[in-house]
Each structure stands twice: as structure tokens, then as C-alpha cells.
Amino acid sequence: MSTSDAPERRTGVTRRAVLTAGGVAAVGAVVASTHGAGASTDSASSIPFFGKHQGGIVTPAQGHLALGIFNVAASDRQELKRMLADWGRAAQRLTVGLPLVETYDGSYPPSDTGEALGLGAANLTLTFGYGPSLFNDRFGLSSRRPKVLVDLPAFDGDELNPAFTAGDLCVQACADDPQVAFHAIRSLARLGLGTVELQSLQLGSGRTSATSSEQRSARNLLGFKDGTNNLRGGDSALLKRWLWVGARDDQQWMTGGTYLVARRIQMNLSTWSSTPLKVQESVIGRKRSSGAPLTGEREHDKANFEALDPHGFPVIPLGAHIRVAAPETNGGVHLLRRGYNFIDGVDERTGNLNAGLLFLCFQRDPVKQFTALQGDLARSDNLSQYVTHVGSGVFACPPGLGSNDELGASLFD
Amino acid sequence: MLAALALVTSAMLLTDCGTTAHMAVRTTTTIAGKVPSRAEQAAALFATTSYRRQVVQAAEGFTTSVTELDGALRRGDRQAAIRAWAAAQGSFDLLRPVLLGGPASSATYDGQLLGGSKTRGKGLHAIERALFQGPLSDGLAAMPDLKAAGPQLVIGLFRTIIQPSGVAVNQVHALGFLADHVIANAQERVSHRDLIDVLAILHAVRGGLDALRPLANLVDPTQLAKTSRGLDQADALLSMVPASSTDAQVPGPVWARLGRLVAVLQFDFGQLAGSIAGYSSGRYYA
Ligand code: HEM
Numbered sequence: 024m025s026t027s028d029a030p031e032r033r034t035g036v037t038r039r040a041v042l043t044a045g046g047v048a049a050v051g052a053v054v055a056s057t058h059g060a061g062a063s064t065d066s067a068s069s070i071p072f073f074g075k076h077q078g079g080i081v082t083p084a085q086g087h088l089a090l091g092i093f094n095v096a097a098s099d100r101q102e103l104k105r106m107l108a109d110w111g112r113a114a115q116r117l118t119v120g121l122p123l124v125e126t127y128d129g130s131y132p133p134s135d136t137g138e139a140l141g142l143g144a145a146n147l148t149l150t151f152g153y154g155p156s157l158f159n160d161r162f163g164l165s166s167r168r169p170k171v172l173v174d175l176p177a178f179d180g181d182e183l184n185p186a187f188t189a190g191d192l193c194v195q196a197c198a199d200d201p202q203v204a205f206h207a208i209r210s211l212a213r214l215g216l217g218t219v220e221l222q223s224l225q226l227g228s229g230r231t232s233a234t235s236s237e238q239r240s241a242r243n244l245l246g247f248k249d250g251t252n253n254l255r256g257g258d259s260a261l262l263k264r265w266l267w268v269g270a271r272d273d274q275q276w277m278t279g280g281t282y283l284v285a286r287r288i289q290m291n292l293s294t295w296s297s298t299p300l301k302v303q304e305s306v307i308g309r310k311r312s313s314g315a316p317l318t319g320e321r322e323h324d325k326a327n328f329e330a331l332d333p334h335g336f337p338v339i340p341l342g343a344h345i346r347v348a349a350p351e352t353n354g355g356v357h358l359l360r361r362g363y364n365f366i367d368g369v370d371e372r373t374g375n376l377n378a379g380l381l382f383l384c385f386q387r388d389p390v391k392q393f394t395a396l397q398g399d400l401a402r403s404d405n406l407s408q409y410v411t412h413v414g415s416g417v418f419a420c421p422p423g424l425g426s427n428d429e430l431g432a433s434l435f436d
Numbered sequence: 437m438l439a440a441l442a443l444v445t446s447a448m449l450l451t452d453c454g455t456t457a458h459m460a461v462r463t464t465t466t467i468a469g470k471v472p473s474r475a476e477q478a479a480a481l482f483a484t485t486s487y488r489r490q491v492v493q494a495a496e497g498f499t500t501s502v503t504e505l506d507g508a509l510r511r512g513d514r515q516a517a518i519r520a521w522a523a524a525q526g527s528f529d530l531l532r533p534v535l536l537g538g539p540a541s542s543a544t545y546d547g548q549l550l551g552g553s554k555t556r557g558k559g560l561h562a563i564e565r566a567l568f569q570g571p572l573s574d575g576l577a578a579m580p581d582l583k584a585a586g587p588q589l590v591i592g593l594f595r596t597i598i599q600p601s602g603v604a605v606n607q608v609h610a611l612g613f614l615a616d617h618v619i620a621n622a623q624e625r626v627s628h629r630d631l632i633d634v635l636a637i638l639h640a641v642r643g644g645l646d647a648l649r650p651l652a653n654l655v656d657p658t659q660l661a662k663t664s665r666g667l668d669q670a671d672a673l674l675s676m677v678p679a680s681s682t683d684a685q686v687p688g689p690v691w692a693r694l695g696r697l698v699a700v701l702q703f704d705f706g707q708l709a710g711s712i713a714g715y716s717s718g719r720y721y722a
Contacts, residue, residue: 179544180541294608294615297705298609299706299710341539342539371692372691372692373695373698401541402544
């Protein structure tokens with residue numbers, strides 16, 4: 024029996040038992056354990072789980088990411104439905120800083136793995152998404168597939184590793200504490216044992232985007248400020264146009280939802296860090312120190328893509344990343360970028376760092392937004408010589424839940 | 437670094453880096469510099485002229501090899517086709533970093549000329565499959581694109597300005613391809629002859645260094661010596677392995693040691709680029 028945790032009265036560690044033991048009704052209040060030790064919700068640092076939209080999209084980007092990609096092992100539609108509902112209930116607890124259960128029976132392996140006990144909610148958000156493969160014949164969902172939810176095409180330069188590519192389900196856990204984010208994915212994976220299998224768990228630390236106007240831009244591993252010209256939570260008109268699925272888009276159950284594109288992008292850091300600063304700046308189109316465009320002085324100065332130098336060359340080169348990616352050169356297309364740096368040891372063949380960007384972006388239509396933009400970037404972005412896309416996935420993220428809703432119900436009903 | 441050179445040669449100075457066609461003009465806001473000596477001017481000119489010659493030769497070599505490859509495939513002469521394919525690979529390895537300053541991205545050139553996940557059945561990798569897995573005639577499908585690539589290469593080259601420091605940066609990029617795309621993640625996945633690329637890239641890098649040698653010798657002999665030593669070490673390491681070896685025949689520790697040497701070489705070429713920044717001959721490649 025555990026010495027520090029309260030003894031558990033229930034027996035067994037089934038998913039249902041775990042969740043009923045904790046009691047979803049208790050979320051938002053102080054939950055007393057059988058020993059009265061109590062586990063309190065952490066309202067000071069929690070992001071509401073219920074709402075019109077899922078958390079983790081326009082939520083100010085937290086410091087850490089754990090991205091779990093799952094494949095469904097079960098062939099039974101009801102089993103999948105039940106598991107998603109259980110995930111939703113678990114998410115309610117985790118996002119207020121509660122463990123999966125309050126009490127433990129020392130005769131059993133503990134139902135909550137315990138590594139986040141006492142860490143609070145740390146602004147945890149859990150964002151759930153469904154991959155195109157979930158809508159094949161297995162679960163009778165093909166008529167529910169949104170038109171724009173199709174596998175991303177191959178782009179020039181892609182060197183995709185199957186381990187980081189596609190997937191039936193994804194869960195983006197973001198938090199200000201890496202262990203809280205990790206614990207959330209680990210807990211969901213355990214709850215889903217037998218129904219889903221974890222295909223990959225990618226950890227990111229250090230947000231590379233600001234998603235609210237209060238946040239300062241962070242730097243990516245190339246050393247440049249990232250997220251300067253990003254969609255922000257306050258840009259309501261742009262969010263309506265470019266982020267949220269509208270009522271007139273093809274699948275009603277997605278209204279208020281959005282699509283996540285996740286790309287694992289390896290950075291060729293040894294090459295980048297041996298490249299002169301001026302070349303680096305011309306590749307990005309911005310100054311490294313201030314983040315200002317090459318035509319400006321301050322970070323948020325508007326880039327002037329028309330400006331020429333005295334010799335008649337564009338000051339922001341034709342292949343500069345910001346020129347190729349900017350809405351001005353892409354029919355106004357915006358993305359909400361919400362990426363994280365990843366650092367994953369050393370490549371044993373070269374001794375170089377295995378590191379890069381987990382590029383995550385949300386949008387209303389991945390075909391017209393990410394795919395169109397990435398097609399252009401692959402064709403003419405000077406940054407492509409320094410990066411390699413090694414993982415890829417697209418997921419439909421349904422709208423947020425009301426307090427009586429079950430995760431996944433709208434998909435099946 | 438020759439900081440104030442732009443003052444005296446502003447007409448010639450288009451960029452101090454040269455890998456990208458449209459880069460900001462060099463400014464003179466840092467430490468006061470000096471007027472280049474005649475010897476330095478001559479060495480700068482030698483650097484760009486000599487490198488340009490290598491690039492033009494590689495572009496011509498690519499076209500010639502592609503023509504030979506086409507002929508050999510049509511004749512069904514596998515051995516001649518393999519020789520021509522390896523030569524075309526080698527030429528592309530030299531051209532690749534130069535092309536990065538042109539109108540298309542590295543991903544596009546690689547997709548078109550090497551073949552990638554988007555461009556299956558195209559490029560030199562499709563030829564490789566035909567040569568080593570057969571049938572030979574499959575290679576013919578990739579030929580029209582490769583033949584068309586010749587003129588496109590020239591367009592890419594035309595747009596690019598060459599400067600001595602840009603020659604050094606090109607070697608950083610060539611070595612980057614070697615590390616990240618050849619050593620870490622084999623290129624020739626059918627023939628397993630990645631050594632072809634390794635040797636071709638190191639040969640091209642040596643050519644780049646030779647072009648820079650007189651200028652670097654005047655400006656930063658210590659850095660030149662260090663860079664040369666690194667390249668010699670890489671060559672010495674590879675001299676222990678027969679050039680015809682397959683990837684598996686190259687011992688793991690040799691790959692690992694090569695990877696580390698390449699990282700050091702990248703760093704050294706980056707430093708060299710800084711040392712010779714500002715010296716310019718204002719030449720275009722083609
Ligand atoms: C490792 C890969 C990448 C790195 C290091 C990177 C880095 C940057 C940086 C430093 C900026 C300038 C600051 C800013 O406005 O955020 C930027 C801008 C941008 N990037 Fe990327 N990026 C990468 C990949 C991508 C990809 C794959 C896309 C989309 C397909 C993308 C889309 C954009 C957009 C839309 C902008 C804003 C352009 C503007 O309006 O100024 N980036 N990126």
C-alpha cells in the first residue's frame with residue numbers, strides 16, 4: 024500500500040472505474056479523498072476545458088508540448104466511442120490539476136501514474152483531433168469526413184518517417200510544466216490501452232509562436248524570433264475567416280472546430296550555425312536581434328516587399344521565408360502557428376544535434392491554407408536548404424464541449 | 437574581415453555572401469577597414485574566376501553525362517550507364533549549393549534532379565533503381581526531365597552572383613548536404629553507393645578551397661591551414677576505404693568519424709567566409 028497517497032476503496036483499474044472513482048461532478052470543486060487529505064483544483068493556473076472552441080488553439084501558447092499520435096486498434100465503433108468519452112472526462116480532471124483518481128488501493132497498481140501530483144494544472148490544455156484514416160470503413164464514419172480532411176500530399180524535399188506521420192487520433196497537450204503535459208498523454212494512453220496504440224509521443228519545449236497580443240515573440244532554434252506575424256487570439260475577424268470552421272462548411276459537427284497540421288521539421292543546425300549572419304537574415308527576411316523585417320527597424324514594422332536596394336535587388340530577397348510565406352504573396356492566406364522546439368539527442372552517424380521545430384498550425388481549410396502555402400515554400404523558400412520535413416499529419420479538431428457533452432459524441436450521433 | 441572595402445569598391449559590391457542572388461548591400465558601419473592590396477584584389481579575382489570555371493565545367497559535365505547516360509541506356513550498356521550516372525551525380529553535387537541562390541529552392545532541385553517522395557520515378561534516383569534493380573529501360577522514363585534540367589541549371593546559375601565569401605558559404609552548404617542527407621540518411625538507397633556522393637562532394641569542396649587558397653592565405657592563413665588540415669583528414673580517412681565500397685562495406689566508425697570531421701569543416705568554412713567577407717570581384721557565375 025502506498026504510504027503517501029490515500030488508500031483506494033474501489034478495486035480494479037479499468038477505464039470506467041478510474042473515471043467514476045474521481046467523479047467528474049467533482050471537477051471545479053475541492054475533492055475529498057477517503058482519508059480527507061483532499062486534492063484541490065487549481066483554478067489559478069487552469070484554462071477552462073468547456074467552451075465554444077477547444078483549448079490549446081487560441082490559448083496563449085504555453086511553454087511545453089507533448090503531442091501524442093494514436094492509432095485505433097479496436098474495430099468496434101462503440102468501444103472507440105466509449106473511450107473518447109472517457110478521454111473527455113479524464114481531460115476535465117487533468118486540466119484543473121486533478122489526478123485521474125483521488126484514492127488508491129495499495130493492492131493494485133495505482134490508476135494515476137502520479138508524476139504530476141502537486142504540480143497543479145500548469146495551464147494544461149488538451150486538444151483532440153481526428154485524422155483522415157479514422158473516417159475509412161472501420162467505424163462507419165466515412166459520411167462524416169469533412170471534404171478538406173485528406174492526407175497531405177507529398178511535398179518536394181519531404182523525407183517522412185512513418186513513425187511521425189499520419190495517425191487516427193491526435194492529442195496536443197500543452198502546459199507550462201513539461202511533466203504535466205507528459206502526464207496527460209501518458210494517462211490518456213493508459214486509459215486507451217487495448218483500444219488505441221500510441222504511435223508517437225513528441226515532446227516540445229520552448230514555444231515558437233505567440234498566439235495572443237500580450238505574449239512576446241519567442242525564438243526558435245535558428246535563433247530568430249518566431250511568431251511575429253502570426254494570427255492572434257484577439258484578431259476576431261481574421262480568426263472567423265481563417266481559423267474556425269463555419270456553419271456553412273460541409274460538416275455540421277465541425278462548426279466551431281478547426282484543423283491541425285503537425286509537421287516535424289528537422290533543422291540542419293550545423294549548416295545553419297556555420298552560415299554568416301547576413302545570409303541567415305536574408306534567408307528569413309528579418310533581422311536576428313530585433314526580429315524587424317530587413318526593410319524596418321522594429322519587430323512589428325510591416326515588411327516592405329517592394330523595397331529595392333541601390334543596385335535594384337529586393338531588400339527582402341525573393342526566396343526569403345517571410346516573403347514566400349506572407350499573406351500578401353499568398354492571396355491573404357493566414358495560419359495560426361503554434362509550434363514548439365524539439366531537441367532529441369544526437370545523430371549517431373554525424374554527431375549533429377537532432378533538433379528542430381514541431382510546426383503546428385491551425386486553420387479552417389488545410390487544403391487551401393497549409394497545403395497551398397507549403398507547396399510554395401517547398402518550391403521557392405531559401406529556408407528549405409536548412410530544414411527537412413520528417414513527419415506530417417492533419418487532424419480535424421472538433422469544437423469545444425458544453426458541460427454535458429461527451430467528447431466524440433457529435434462525431435458518432 | 438575587410439570592413440570598409442565597400443567605400444572604395446562600392447560599384448563592384450553587390451553582396452558579401454554571394455549564395456543568394458538578392459542580398460542586402462554590404463554596409464560599412466563596423467570597424468574601419470583598409471583598401472585591398474593589389475595582391476588581394478588579384479587573389480579575390482582568382483577565387484571567383486577559378487570557382488566559376490569549376491561550376492561551368494560541372495554544368496557542362498552534367499549535360500554531357502546525361503547525354504552519355506541516355507545513349508548507354510538505349511544501347512543497354514549497364515556498365516557505361518553506371519559510369520555516366522555516377523559522373524552526373526558528381527556534377528550535381530558540385531552545382532547543388534550554387535543553385536540554391538537561384539530561382540528555385542533546394543527541395544525543388546533535389547526533387548527534379550535527384551527524385552524524391554513527390555517525384556517518384558524521376559531524377560537520378562530513378563535511374564539508380566533502373567541500373568541496380570532493373571530493368572534498364574525503366575531509366576529512360578526519367579531521361580526527358582534530366583535532359584531538360586541542363587538549360588534550367590544554367591538559368592539558375594545565371595541569376596547568381598559570386599563572391600569569395602560566397603564560395604566558402606557554398607562549401608558549408610555542400611558539407612551540410614553531405615552530413616544531413618548522405619551520411620545521416622543515405623541517398624543511394626538502391627545501389628548503396630553513397631560513397632560516390634561522399635567522394636564527389638569532398639572533391640568539390642577541395643575545389644572550392646583551392647579557389648580561395650591565395651586570398652585566404654593573404655587574409656587569414658591560420659584559418660586556411662586549419663580548414664586544409666580538416667579536409668586532408670577527411671581524405672585520409674576515406675583513402676582507407678576502396679572507392680567502390682557499398683555503404684555496408686564502409687565500417688560504422690568511419691562513417692561516424694567522417695560525420696564529425698564534416699561538422700568541424702563546416703565550422704571552419706563558416707569562419708573562412710567571415711575572414712574574406714568584403715573582398716569582391718562582382719562577377720556573376722555565367
Ligand atoms: C523549421 C521550419 C520553419 C522555421 C524555422 C520558420 C521560421 C519563421 C520565422 C523566423 C518567421 C518570421 C517571424 C514570424 O513572423 O513568425 C516565420 C514566419 C512565417 N512562417 Fe515560418 N518557419 C518554418 C516553417 C514554416 C512553415 C512550414 C510554414 C507554413 C507552411 C511557415 C509559415 C510562416 C508564416 C505564414 C510566417 C509569417 C510570414 C509573414 O507574414 O511575415 N513557416 N517563420
